[in-house]
Amino acid sequence: MVQKTDRRKPGRIVFASAALLVAVAFCAWYLRDDSAVRQPMGTTTADGGAARGPSRDSAVHGRGAARMTPTAASRAADSASLPPPGTSLAKIYDDLKARADGGDKEAASRLFTEAQHCFSARQEVRMLPRSANFFLEEDTSKLSAEELSQREKHLANLEQRLAKVRAESALCEGLSDEQLQLAPIALQAAQLGDAAASDCYVSGILLYSGGLLDHPEWLAQYKSNAMTIAQAALERGDWRMVAALRNAYGETLSVVPLGQLTGGDAVQYYRYLKLQQLGATDKNAAAIGRELADAAQSLTAADQNAGDAWAQEMYSRFFGGTPDPVDQNNQMSACYL
């Protein structure tokens, strides 16, 4: 070995040293930006310790292979001003899309928010008149005074909503059905770090909102990206994502793609439930405690201890040790359709 080292040329040693420095720098960058990806999540390990996270490969699969952390180029692009609020989406769609494709997080978020809003408004414009008509045709002869009053309030509310939606949907005119296919738009915004898009995309409900029959590749993209996006959201302290994963591992939302992706897992279910308990408000604490006790019955003591330690670590590290300020069981509220 010594002889071999002695025979090396000085240039090769310099080269090796430079390579080592690059590797160290890469590791430092990697640990700073992507430590999240290796945090406990996903399949339960046999050692009772923290579960492994999704592989690094999953972070770069799928359309655009966007990184979870904005690049320097995207940060520069972010600085370009967005179109003023109240601009017709049809007029700015292509520009926002091009900027999002270039890594502009603000443009991607704006595109997702407005496309989701327009999708929802289009649905409501179709639905609300039917609801109002149904009430208007209802036989009211046997209603009490209080019921009549409630009915009038409900009708007034419907009328207000319809007027509001019609006014808002004026900004959504001229958009094709393809432009309002939300799954790819949400994926892009989520990959660039948008919290609402992440919650919505990871639930998988957007896959069903239009276009899937002509885009079966969305299923593979979802499988490749959802857990990576979920992990990043957890590391931003996203309580909605905690609830979503708890529901998925607990098989309480088996219809939703996230539940199909994770499958049922009693150990993971316990961990996310424990994390929820740590962040529970007074209102929720008792019910979560009851569920946690039920969940613990099917686990070994080692699994419970490891789950408790994992949850405490997550709570301290990513959630600031502070309770969830809102109803953490309402994960789907980020994904109105």
Place this chain on the structure above:
Amino acid sequence: MNPHNRNRLLALGIVLIAAAATATWLYLGASPATPVARSADAGSTDTGMATTPQRTATAPAAKVTKKRAGPIHTASAGPALPPPDAPLAQVYADLKTRADAGDAQAASRLYRDVGRCLHTRDVLANQSRAASWMLEDDTSGLDADQLARRERRLGTIEDELAKARANSGLCEGATPAELQLAPVALRAAQLGDVQAADCYVSAGLTAGGGLLDHPEWLQDYKANALSLANSAVEQGDWTMVNQLQRAYAQSSGAGLLAQVTGGDPSQAYAYLKLRSLGAVTPQGNSFLSRQLADAAQNLPADAVTQGDTWAQNAYQQYFGANPQINTPRGFNPCQNIGAD
């Protein structure tokens, strides 16, 4: 006319009627009825369209069994089915083999057993949690009526949980692949099970899991859903009339069927008209009449006429034994399968 000629004419008439009946049966069998041509043709002066069903979808992968108006359980003869309390894991392979070979009873039984196990799993996962949260609710501000409703709800949950626990033994050992609803619903629907068709067309791909690993199901759906839907309408299925109307209208929550049909106001009007003919209550009739008037405002007069004619014909032809809408409001065809 002498007796010999009269007899020849009579025989010829019988042959012609039989030929016409056979041709009609074959034609309808190969091409499920749809109300009118696509919107692009709505302005056509061919008013015969309403009585001449046209194809609007690709052919189904397997031919839909025709005219099975009665319950599926009395359909094809075959070996006896396993006893009702046989665990799914024990009978799945046999039922699947028989269903693949065209045994309609086995296909329907498999669909219902899988659906029952999915429902059992969902109840056990969700209802105990719902009860847990309800029990923690603050009830101090509730009045007597609200308390009574809460008690009834808790009682219902307890009943559902007891039933699910009783059924859970029938589902033990079933693998995730055996709990995938889409393929068994499709097969049962193809063999004439209208309830399976209702579920498959509405949410069959998503209700039971597996879609993420089976993107080819999307192609199956595109190839089969509309034909199955049309066939179900021909068997007097109001649930499917509602689904098709919502799909053509691109209504909120119309699901994957709306992606197959695309939006078509003429078709939506025709199915809405059919629904109005089956309205049960004066209020329902009045509501649908108003909807029809709104829909008609945006259509050419020809399309309205064609839609009215088709609906009237379809109502008489397919809904004679089932003249009133019998689908509960908000009915989910994929929920509580196998409970009946």
